[in-house]
Amino acid sequence: EIVLTQSPEFQSVTRNERVTITCRASQSIGNELHWYQQKPNRSPRVLIRYASQPFVGVPSRFRGNGYGTEFTLVINSLEVEDTATYYCHQSSSVPPTFGQGTRVEIK
């Protein structure tokens, strides 16, 4: 199965700062990489589909890019409500797999 490795595992940043999260795949997955946000005690919700396509209603400060084995999620100008854990997920092959998550908090 394809292993996704996220870095960093934890990030504490100041409001309005930029956050960059990386997701590396153990083999090439094209653009079949998706990003999710999970706030405490809530279900995950999709932010970015197919590496760079924002889902409906996602604020424009969330951007994704990448192809093959390396992907990034960028949060431009972090807001307080962005405190959450972020996960990547690949749909290139079965079983679908997730990264271990990156927890982002406001300093």
Place this chain on the structure above:
Amino acid sequence: EVQLVESGGGSVEPGGSLKLSCATSGLATPIDTWISWVRQTPRKGLEWVALIKGNAHGGTTDYAAPMKGRFTISRDDSRGMVYLQMDSLKTEDTAVYYCVTGGCCSFDYWGHGVRVTVSS
């Protein structure tokens, strides 16, 4: 508005069974929507469990290796329901189980989750 509502969680002893249900509504093309179950634990994070394809893809199923032979996913499109029958439960199946749309691609919509505890 797409809604997925899980039910059927609870506590069970190792070796026991539990059946989760997922009531779907608001899907654009319900019978063609792939549905998966994804579970979450503090130790392993998010883990895909099973999927059932839409009618256009024959409604076939697939399972994560640890669940094969123990879990069965099914759907009743006349009722908008998806089920996960879990047999021979193990302590490591303890998790929050989410019903989600997708399996071929991104998991676009998630239910609120239901807790399953396997313990003696």
